[in-house]
Amino acid sequence: MRRTSLDAYEELLASGKANTQRGIILNFLVSKSDKVFSRNELSEHLNIRINAICGRVKKLLDDELVEEVSHKCSITKNNVNGIKAIFFVQSGQKDLF
Numbered sequence: 853m854r855r856t857s858l859d860a861y862e863e864l865l866a867s868g869k870a871n872t873q874r875g876i877i878l879n880f881l882v883s884k885s886d887k888v889f890s891r892n893e894l895s896e897h898l899n900i901r902i903n904a905i906c907g908r909v910k911k912l913l914d915d916e917l918v919e920e921v922s923h924k925c926s927i928t929k930n931n932v933n934g935i936k937a938i939f940f941v942q943s944g945q946k947d948l949f
């Protein structure tokens with residue numbers, strides 16, 4: 853993982869923004885770090901509107917906290933750029949936020 857990713861993640865925690873939609877999305881992706889999700893799947897799992905998901909994912913991509921990976925969406929059945937966390941939860945760490 854790049855140092856900038858860790859810095860951005862630590863800043864998110866320290867700023868208190870962890871309970872924002874961006875923090876909720878990142879927490880979900882880190883907790884499921886072995887899986888890839890489409891934006892539609894994130895919207896369904898997190899009950900957050902797709903337009904909000906897209907904007908927050910863009911910011912997470914810009915901050916290098918998540919990456920796009922080829923993925924077949926279970927909702928649309930199309931191949932899409934799925935999203936996954938760049939880093940993983942260390943063993944024994946339960947909650948990020």
